[in-house]
Structures are given as C-alpha cells and as structure tokens.
Amino acid sequence: MTVDVEVGGRAFRVSLTRVGTADAPDVVRIVLQPLDDPDAADTRTMHVEPRAHGLTLIDTSDDRVIDAAVLARPHGHWLVQLPGVDLSATIDGRRRRESGGTAASGEQRITAPMPGRVLRLLVAVGDTVAAGQAVVVIEAMKMENALTAEAAGVVREIAVEEGMSVEAGRLLLRIE
Amino acid sequence: MKVLVANRGEIAVRIIRACRALGLGVVAVYSDCDRGALHVRLADEAHRLGPAPSTESYLRIDAIIDAARRSGASLVHPGYGFLAENPAFADACRQAGLTFVGPSADAIARMGGKTAAREIALGVGVPVVPGTPPFEADAPEAEIVAAAETVGYPLLIKAVAGGGGKGMRTVEWPGQLVDAARRAASEAQSAFGDGRCYMERRLVEPxxxxxxxxxxxxxxxxxxxxxxxxxxxxxxxxxxxxxxxxxxxxxxxxxxxxxxxxxxxxxxxxxxxxxxxxxxxxxxxxxxxxxxxxxxxxxxxxxxxxxxxxxxxxxxxxxxxxxxxxxxxxxxxxxxxxxxxxxxxxxxxxxxxxxxxxxxxxxxxxxxxxxxxxxxxxxxxxxxxxxxxxxxxxxxxxxxxxxxxxxxxxxxxxxxxxxxxxxxxxxxxxxxxxxxxxxxxxxxxxxGRREPFVQPTEQQLRDAAIAAAVAAWRARADTRTTSSGTSRWLLAARKEQLR
The missing domain is CATH 3.30.470.20 (ATP-grasp fold, B domain)
Structure with missing residues (x-):
C-alpha cells in the first residue's frame, strides 16, 4: 500500500509491504520518500506491534523504537502522539484544514473546536475584521473561549445564532 | 462510618485516599457521563445524581443529601468547586444530620462574599486592595462607570461568589469596562448562580x-x-x-x-x-x-x-x-x-x-x-x-x-x-x-507567542508519517477481514464504535 502523508507542514509518500515470516509475521518494509526531495527516500524494515490506540515499531536494522499513539479523526485526519510531541497528520491529500486555516482563495472557515454553546457573536455579516480579532465566543467546559480570525477579511456568512449548542467541527462563520 | 464524596475527578480520588487511610467507607456520587469514572470505581458504593450538566447533578443539593441518606453516610466532603463554598449546602447537610467536612455555613457565607470578607479583614487590621461594593448583574451602565472611577484603572472585575478565575476580567481602560462587566456577570451567573461582581484596583506586577x-x-x-x-x-x-x-x-x-x-x-x-x-x-x-x-x-x-x-x-x-x-x-x-x-x-x-x-x-x-x-x-x-x-x-x-x-x-x-x-x-x-x-x-x-510549545524534529515528523501510514494500513486491512475476531485493532475499533 502507498499513501501520501502530510504532517507538520511536510509531505511524505509512504509505501508499505508486509515481509513477515511465520516466526515474525508483523514485519513491514517501509519506504519513506519526502515529496519535496524524492531522491532522499529512506527504506526501513520494522517490527509492528499493535496496541490499543497505537503501535510500537522496532527498526530491524538499528533496533530503534518508535512508540506512537495513533487516533483516527474525521476527514482523513490522524492524531499521532509521540513521546513529547503531538502531531496532526492527514492521509491521501484530504488536506483541507478543518478549522481556522486560510485556504488559497482567502476564505476562512471558523468552526467550533469543541462541543459547546455559542455565547456571543461579536461581528455581523459585512463587518471587516482584523487578524487576531475575536469574532465569536463559545462556552465549553465552563469557560468562555473567544475564537479569533486568523487573517483580516470581511464576514460573509454567520451560520449559527447566539445560544445555539454546537458540535465540534460545526461551521460558525465564514470570512473572506 | 462512611463519607460521601460530593465531587468528581482528581479531587474525589484524593479525598477517597484520605478516607481509606482513616478506615472510613467511601460513597461516590456521579452524573450520567461519569458512571464509569475513576472516582466511582474506587468507591464502595456509588449513587446517581442526574444528567451530565453540573446544574442537574453535582450542583444538586437535594440529590446529594438524598444519596447520603440512602447510603447511610455520616460525613459529606465537598472537595473544591461545585458546592464546596455554598453555605446553603453546608446548612442542608447539617439539617439532614450530616457532618459537612468544612467550615460552618455561617463562616462560608461571611467569607464567601468577597466584599464582606474584605470588611472582616479590615476589622482585624489586615490591609486590603482598594475596591468597590458589589453591583448587580443588570446594574445600569452609569453605576458601573461611576464605581470604576472610585478605584481607578487598571482594575479587575471579580465575581462576588467567584473562584478559579471564573467571572473575572481585567479592564485596562474605560472603553473596555461595560463589556467586561457584562461578560464577567454572565460567566459568574452560569458558574455560581450569582451574577454579582465588584471591582478592585489591579496592583502592578504583584x-x-x-x-x-x-x-x-x-x-x-x-x-x-x-x-x-x-x-x-x-x-x-x-x-x-x-x-x-x-x-x-x-x-x-x-x-x-x-x-x-x-x-x-x-x-x-x-x-x-x-x-x-x-x-x-x-x-x-x-x-x-x-x-x-x-x-x-x-x-x-x-x-x-x-x-x-x-x-x-x-x-x-x-x-x-x-x-x-x-x-x-x-x-x-x-x-x-x-x-x-x-x-x-x-x-x-x-x-x-x-x-x-x-x-x-x-x-x-x-x-x-x-x-x-x-x-x-x-x-x-x-x-x-x-x-x-x-x-x-x-x-x-x-x-x-x-x-x-x-x-x-x-x-x-x-x-x-x-x-x-x-x-x-x-x-x-x-x-x-x-x-x-x-x-x-x-x-x-x-x-506575544505564536509558535508551538514543542517544535518537532525531522526524525519525529518521519516517525509520525510512518506511524500514521501503518495505522491507516492496518485499519483498512481490518475492515476487510471480517473473520479476524482476534485482531486487537478490530476489537479496539469495535469498542470505539460502541462509545
């Protein structure tokens, strides 16, 4: 299987081939190719030890251990937690950011980062907002959290009303 | 002898440890989303309070008193947060013949009102930060502005019933005052059921x-x-x-x-x-x-x-x-x-x-x-x-x-x-x-910070890419293999779906 993985702003093509034997069935050959430098491909053979919500990989050549907690999230997103660092990965090009991201068109979709209640809308359709300006206040876990615009723009759509309960990922407003 | 622990999370667990050390029985209470929580699992018995929102569970005095009666607990430990600083709860415990593990309802009421507590401190010669009397959540704008003038800027708005930073706002200049006061009051109302706030001078770098x-x-x-x-x-x-x-x-x-x-x-x-x-x-x-x-x-x-x-x-x-x-x-x-x-x-x-x-x-x-x-x-x-x-x-x-x-x-x-x-x-x-x-x-x-608290190394990015790819590969393999009943991945995935 070959997939494209984007993580931390880097893109890799990863090819996996099962090379296990009866004695050691979970051995996989992994070819990791940075998409910005295809000649720098790295080939590794690793033991794969699956655990609940994660896996431990042991490199057969240098015995290095990768201990990763991996959680599937909606829309091709994965949360990969290595010791000391949490990373978001997307697999196979479904790279459209779920929230806050500034798409190529200059559109920002402000979405609910967690389930909660829309406490206050701080802007109206047609308002001009500055980068970093608070646009909506969500109440969750007993705290008020102000969500901000990532970049300057004009509010094109408000998709919720004050007092409304929202699920994580729900579109709140759109800024162009 | 049993202690009802009227809380959840780490503090309930902490209190349970102290009960065990003294040989006291432990009664836990829980909301619907906490039925399997750690504090419940560590208790001898556990009683349901109600649905998940705290106003329908951990903040319900009647439900907690009822659980104490049913379990035969003789003490109630409130932990922190929730009802810990609610004099009505301490009083309800006393009236139900339960020992409230904390001060008297009277002491809570006198010290819990932040402005009254300041008067008490002044009365015994302890200096306080200059501040205003409390104002109601719907106080007229003019009243709030006038009160702020007596304190001076920068100032802090605090909930009378407050704690844990809830219902608290910093006001640097007059233009921020009214909005901050309204937000503090609404947060105080939802967190403590009391929207009254007061203002206090903010010391420089205390x-x-x-x-x-x-x-x-x-x-x-x-x-x-x-x-x-x-x-x-x-x-x-x-x-x-x-x-x-x-x-x-x-x-x-x-x-x-x-x-x-x-x-x-x-x-x-x-x-x-x-x-x-x-x-x-x-x-x-x-x-x-x-x-x-x-x-x-x-x-x-x-x-x-x-x-x-x-x-x-x-x-x-x-x-x-x-x-x-x-x-x-x-x-x-x-x-x-x-x-x-x-x-x-x-x-x-x-x-x-x-x-x-x-x-x-x-x-x-x-x-x-x-x-x-x-x-x-x-x-x-x-x-x-x-x-x-x-x-x-x-x-x-x-x-x-x-x-x-x-x-x-x-x-x-x-x-x-x-x-x-x-x-x-x-x-x-x-x-x-x-x-x-x-x-x-x-x-x-x-x-002033924008960069992440931890910068991943090149090695970590590569490791993460490999881990994500292997996980995705195994997830796909598992969804294809229906007979693979022993796969831990499949079991984990099924468990996930049941949640």
Missing part, C-alpha cells in the same frame, strides 16, 4: 502568596508555610509552589499571623486558605479567603509532611489539632505543582475533551501525581478540564525544578491534548527558573 490554615472545634487554628501561585493564565493558577521564592521570614510570620486573625474573627473551623497579593515593595494585601480545600494543597503537604485531607476529616469528627505551628511554618525543601489540563496549548488552550487512550505517569523519589483519569477514561465536556496535578519535591528549588523537568518529560497522556508541552516549555524559561514572576507574567509572555 505576587500571589497564600496561607493555608486549619482550625478545630476547640478554637485552635494552625497556619502553614505559604504557597506562591503567581504563575496564572487568565487569573487561573497553573503552577504553585511552596515556599514562595525569596519571601522574608518576617513576612511569612506576619502573613500567617494576619491569616489566623481573619480566621479567628469568623470562628473558622476546618481547612481554609487566605490569599494575599504581595506588592513590589513587599507589603501584602488580603485578597480573599477560600473556605475549602485548595487545588494546590499537595505542595503544602510535600513540604510539611502533613496530610491535610486526613486532618479535614479528623477535625470534622471532633478531633483536636495536635499539629505544632512551629513545624507547619517551617518548610522542609521545596515543592512545585503543575496543573495538567485537557487543553491544547498550541490552539490557545482550547479544551480538549474526549477519550484518554493511555496515561504514562512519572514516578521516582519526590514525585507525586494526583489524577482523575486513567487509560480508557473520558474527559467530559461538561466539567473543568483539570485531569491531573503533578507535584515534585526537592531539597532546594533548583533540585525541585530538575525533578519537575524529568517528570514532565516522562509524563504522557494520549487520546486528548494536554498542557504538558506548555509546562515543558515553561519550566525552561529563565524567568521561571529565577522565580522572577508576577501574576501578570504568563499572560504577558503568552500574548
């Missing part, structure tokens, strides 16, 4: 230093060595330590003396904390009293060797305090606590509720972890996202920081985001290491 004390029913009040809680984010303490950094010996004793005078003025019993702000010139002002166990009590326990929660229970049962104030005011070594929240520090500390898939807890000499969740537990969206408190002890502050760094590096929580990466960054900041911080330090440095 330190937050507090005195823990405990009183028995024979009029003895024992103060403890101070705690410093100057590292705060949005008025919420995130790191606490004991003793304070570079606090003169005389100031410690003067503060302890002031704290005891205030407590004595209201006939205070059980554990409580008097909070002070220390100005740059070393003078201190009474801030407020917390009439309950504090989140940060472990640092005091670490430097004095006293089990505060056991003493809460023993005092409630009528025992006399046998603690020697000369010893409780003299710290042994230095302790630091970090509050670990299920929040994503790289996204403005947004709450990160969800399934905790695994917890790897640090250990070793001088390392203590108080935790409300373990592998497979849920962090519900309904409550405070504090999931654990890491407390380290060392012979010196430097030794404690070294241990803290190692413990933070060892600590791992997966499934949700936590503030651990933020703490790993914080404990390496020169200002923290030097102890050169005030209550405005953290908000100041965070305001």
């Amino acid at each position: 330190r937050h230093v507090e005195i823990q004390l405990i009183g028995d029913h024979g009029g003895r009040i024992v103060p403890f060595v101070e705690r410093e809680c100057s590292i705060q984010r949005r008025h919420q303490k995130v790191v606490e330590e004991s003793p304070a950094v570079a606090l003169p010996h005389e100031t410690r004793h003067a503060m302890a003396d002031a704290a005891v005078r205030i407590a004595r003025a209201v006939g205070y019993t059980n554990a409580g904390t008097i909070e002070f702000l220390v100005d740059r010139d070393g003078s201190f002002y009474f801030l407020e009293m917390n009439t309950r166990l504090q989140v940060e009590h472990p640092v005091t326990e670490a430097v004095t060797g006293v089990d505060l929660v056991q003493w809460q229970l023993r005092v409630a049962l009528g025992e006399q305090l046998t603690l020697d104030p000369a010893r409780t005011l003299e710290p042994r070594g230095h302790a630091i606590e970090c509050r670990v929240y299920a929040e994503d520090p790289d996204r403005g500390f947004l709450p990160s509720p969800g399934l905790v898939t695994s917890v790897t807890v640090p250990s070793g000499p001088g390392v203590r972890d108080d935790r409300g969740v373990t592998d497979g537990d849920d962090v519900p969206v309904y409550y405070d996202p504090l999931i654990a408190k890491l407390t380290v002890w060392g012979e010196t502050r430097g030794a404690a920081i070294a241990r803290l760094r190692q413990a933070l590096d060892e600590y791992r929580v997966t499934g949700v985001h936590t503030t651990l990466p933020f703490f790993r960054w914080l404990v390496r900041q020169p200002a923290f290491v030097a102890g050169a911080v005030s209550t405005t330090y953290l908000d100041g440095v965070l305001a």
Whole structure:
C-alpha cells in the first residue's frame, strides 16, 4: 500500500509491504520518500506491534523504537502522539484544514473546536475584521473561549445564532 | 462510618485516599457521563445524581443529601468547586444530620462574599486592595462607570461568589469596562448562580502568596508555610509552589499571623486558605479567603509532611489539632505543582475533551501525581478540564525544578491534548527558573507567542508519517477481514464504535 502523508507542514509518500515470516509475521518494509526531495527516500524494515490506540515499531536494522499513539479523526485526519510531541497528520491529500486555516482563495472557515454553546457573536455579516480579532465566543467546559480570525477579511456568512449548542467541527462563520 | 464524596475527578480520588487511610467507607456520587469514572470505581458504593450538566447533578443539593441518606453516610466532603463554598449546602447537610467536612455555613457565607470578607479583614487590621461594593448583574451602565472611577484603572472585575478565575476580567481602560462587566456577570451567573461582581484596583506586577490554615472545634487554628501561585493564565493558577521564592521570614510570620486573625474573627473551623497579593515593595494585601480545600494543597503537604485531607476529616469528627505551628511554618525543601489540563496549548488552550487512550505517569523519589483519569477514561465536556496535578519535591528549588523537568518529560497522556508541552516549555524559561514572576507574567509572555510549545524534529515528523501510514494500513486491512475476531485493532475499533 502507498499513501501520501502530510504532517507538520511536510509531505511524505509512504509505501508499505508486509515481509513477515511465520516466526515474525508483523514485519513491514517501509519506504519513506519526502515529496519535496524524492531522491532522499529512506527504506526501513520494522517490527509492528499493535496496541490499543497505537503501535510500537522496532527498526530491524538499528533496533530503534518508535512508540506512537495513533487516533483516527474525521476527514482523513490522524492524531499521532509521540513521546513529547503531538502531531496532526492527514492521509491521501484530504488536506483541507478543518478549522481556522486560510485556504488559497482567502476564505476562512471558523468552526467550533469543541462541543459547546455559542455565547456571543461579536461581528455581523459585512463587518471587516482584523487578524487576531475575536469574532465569536463559545462556552465549553465552563469557560468562555473567544475564537479569533486568523487573517483580516470581511464576514460573509454567520451560520449559527447566539445560544445555539454546537458540535465540534460545526461551521460558525465564514470570512473572506 | 462512611463519607460521601460530593465531587468528581482528581479531587474525589484524593479525598477517597484520605478516607481509606482513616478506615472510613467511601460513597461516590456521579452524573450520567461519569458512571464509569475513576472516582466511582474506587468507591464502595456509588449513587446517581442526574444528567451530565453540573446544574442537574453535582450542583444538586437535594440529590446529594438524598444519596447520603440512602447510603447511610455520616460525613459529606465537598472537595473544591461545585458546592464546596455554598453555605446553603453546608446548612442542608447539617439539617439532614450530616457532618459537612468544612467550615460552618455561617463562616462560608461571611467569607464567601468577597466584599464582606474584605470588611472582616479590615476589622482585624489586615490591609486590603482598594475596591468597590458589589453591583448587580443588570446594574445600569452609569453605576458601573461611576464605581470604576472610585478605584481607578487598571482594575479587575471579580465575581462576588467567584473562584478559579471564573467571572473575572481585567479592564485596562474605560472603553473596555461595560463589556467586561457584562461578560464577567454572565460567566459568574452560569458558574455560581450569582451574577454579582465588584471591582478592585489591579496592583502592578504583584505576587500571589497564600496561607493555608486549619482550625478545630476547640478554637485552635494552625497556619502553614505559604504557597506562591503567581504563575496564572487568565487569573487561573497553573503552577504553585511552596515556599514562595525569596519571601522574608518576617513576612511569612506576619502573613500567617494576619491569616489566623481573619480566621479567628469568623470562628473558622476546618481547612481554609487566605490569599494575599504581595506588592513590589513587599507589603501584602488580603485578597480573599477560600473556605475549602485548595487545588494546590499537595505542595503544602510535600513540604510539611502533613496530610491535610486526613486532618479535614479528623477535625470534622471532633478531633483536636495536635499539629505544632512551629513545624507547619517551617518548610522542609521545596515543592512545585503543575496543573495538567485537557487543553491544547498550541490552539490557545482550547479544551480538549474526549477519550484518554493511555496515561504514562512519572514516578521516582519526590514525585507525586494526583489524577482523575486513567487509560480508557473520558474527559467530559461538561466539567473543568483539570485531569491531573503533578507535584515534585526537592531539597532546594533548583533540585525541585530538575525533578519537575524529568517528570514532565516522562509524563504522557494520549487520546486528548494536554498542557504538558506548555509546562515543558515553561519550566525552561529563565524567568521561571529565577522565580522572577508576577501574576501578570504568563499572560504577558503568552500574548506575544505564536509558535508551538514543542517544535518537532525531522526524525519525529518521519516517525509520525510512518506511524500514521501503518495505522491507516492496518485499519483498512481490518475492515476487510471480517473473520479476524482476534485482531486487537478490530476489537479496539469495535469498542470505539460502541462509545
């Protein structure tokens, strides 16, 4: 299987081939190719030890251990937690950011980062907002959290009303 | 004899430990989303309070009293938050013939009203920060503006019933006042059921230093060595330590003396904390009293060797305090606590509720972890996202920081985001290491930050890409193989779907 993985702003093509034997069935050959430098491909053979919500990989050549907690999230997103660092990965090009991201068109979709209640809308359709300006206040876990615009723009759509309960990922407003 | 623990999460677990140490039975209470929570699993029996929202469960006095009656509990420990500082709850316990593990309803009422508490402090000669009387949530704009003028800017708006930074706002200039007052009032209303707020002058770069004390029913009040809680984010303490950094010996004793005078003025019993702000010139002002166990009590326990929660229970049962104030005011070594929240520090500390898939807890000499969740537990969206408190002890502050760094590096929580990466960054900041911080330090440095608290290395990015690819590959293989009943991945996936 070959997939494209984007993580931390880097893109890799990863090819996996099962090379296990009866004695050691979970051995996989992994070819990791940075998409910005295809000649720098790295080939590794690793033991794969699956655990609940994660896996431990042991490199057969240098015995290095990768201990990763991996959680599937909606829309091709994965949360990969290595010791000391949490990373978001997307697999196979479904790279459209779920929230806050500034798409190529200059559109920002402000979405609910967690389930909660829309406490206050701080802007109206047609308002001009500055980068970093608070646009909506969500109440969750007993705290008020102000969500901000990532970049300057004009509010094109408000998709919720004050007092409304929202699920994580729900579109709140759109800024162009 | 049984104790009903009227709380959840790490503090319920902490109280259960103290009950066990004294040979007392444990009755837990839970909301619907907490039926399988750690505090329930550690109890002898558990009683349902109601649906998940706290107003329908952990804040329901009638349901808790009813659970106590049904279980035959004779004591009720409120923990912190929820009903801990609600005099009506303490009173309802008393009327139901239950022993409330805390001060009297009268003492809670007198010290819980922040403006009344200030009057009490002034009455026993303890200075307070200049402030206003309380105003109603719907007070006219003109009244709010006029009150602010008497205090001057910058000022703080605080909830009369407040605590934990809820219902609190900083106002730098007049233009921010009315909006901040309304927001503080609405937050106070939803958090405490009381929207009244007041205003207080904001000192320039003060330190937050507090005195823990405990009183028995024979009029003895024992103060403890101070705690410093100057590292705060949005008025919420995130790191606490004991003793304070570079606090003169005389100031410690003067503060302890002031704290005891205030407590004595209201006939205070059980554990409580008097909070002070220390100005740059070393003078201190009474801030407020917390009439309950504090989140940060472990640092005091670490430097004095006293089990505060056991003493809460023993005092409630009528025992006399046998603690020697000369010893409780003299710290042994230095302790630091970090509050670990299920929040994503790289996204403005947004709450990160969800399934905790695994917890790897640090250990070793001088390392203590108080935790409300373990592998497979849920962090519900309904409550405070504090999931654990890491407390380290060392012979010196430097030794404690070294241990803290190692413990933070060892600590791992997966499934949700936590503030651990933020703490790993914080404990390496020169200002923290030097102890050169005030209550405005953290908000100041965070305001200008955009970069992540941990920068992944090239190796980590490659490892993550491999791990994600292998996980995706196995997930696809498992969905194709219907007969593979033994696959742990498939079982895990099925379990996920059942959630």
